[in-house]
Amino acid sequence: MPFTLDCTYQFEEEIKKSRFQAIAAPVDHEQDVKAFLELHKDISTTHQCWAWKIGHDVRFNDDGEPSGTAGRPILATIEGNELTNVIVLVNRWFGGIKLGTGGLVRAYGGCAGQCLLQAEKIELIHKKIVSFQCLFNEWPILQYELQQLQIEYQTQYLAMGVAVEGQFKLDQIAGFALKIQDVTRGREQLHYDEL
Known part of the structure; x- marks a missing residue:
């Protein structure tokens, strides 16, 4: 049984001097995704990594982080929570300490996971x-x-x-x-x- 979010949620944490901010929201169409990304465009960030899932369609973006270390872990968190029609954006402000590929996977996936943990999930009714x-x-x-x-x-x-x-x-x-x-x-x- 698929679920989606009832509204937009945010979560922030600091990991080794880098600040991570996750923003999760419900979306129904790719136009909603584009509007969400435009609304949350922030040039002060070092990276804006995201993933979304609408039905069977999925997309993710590492935005300059090493391949597979940001967008894919965010998507895994969405799917692990049995969510669809959802986008999660994780902003990173680099704090000067490199996290390594494993650290990046844990940071992006973990921040997205904490954001979704606090979210109210509602059954998606077709x-x-x-x-x-x-x-x-x-x-x-x-x-x-x-x-x-x-x-x-x-x-x-x-x-x-x-x-x-x-x-x-x-x-x-x-x-x-x-x-x-x-x-x-x-x-x-x-x-x-x-x-």
């Missing part, structure tokens, strides 16, 4: 946009069902009835599809894109 039409006299019954399922929906009144579009959790679709067929006596059905 939803689909579903649409249907019904007659005016059928709408109150279906509206009641939508409210019982706590579905967010929009309506458009047409000459012959109501067109409805809503966001359904995947496990709600099959049951509501049967309800539509029952109420409309098989005349209407749910419309949505297959996974």
Whole structure:
């Protein structure tokens, strides 16, 4: 079961005179990643290393640190926490003492891990946009069902009835599809894109 973060979190620590700052945030698209990195661009840092995961897509960046010592450990921390739709940026201000490759892996991964440890994780619920039409006299019954399922929906009144579009959790679709067929006596059905 995948999880994401409820909001943005930060954690800071000093390791051998270098200051490390982790910032973790939820993201849904690559545009969110670009906006996050632009927002947190800091030219005072020595390195701005990051990793993100959205679904099965992953990216990471060592930003000048030796290959595999920063971005990959941050990504490992994201995956180790069973998170997706998350970006973690770790800023480093060099303090004059070299950490070595093992020290860098521990510092970047550890700082990201401490940041995620304090974060509130929420279950990532996949939803689909579903649409249907019904007659005016059928709408109150279906509206009641939508409210019982706590579905967010929009309506458009047409000459012959109501067109409805809503966001359904995947496990709600099959049951509501049967309800539509029952109420409309098989005349209407749910419309949505297959996974």
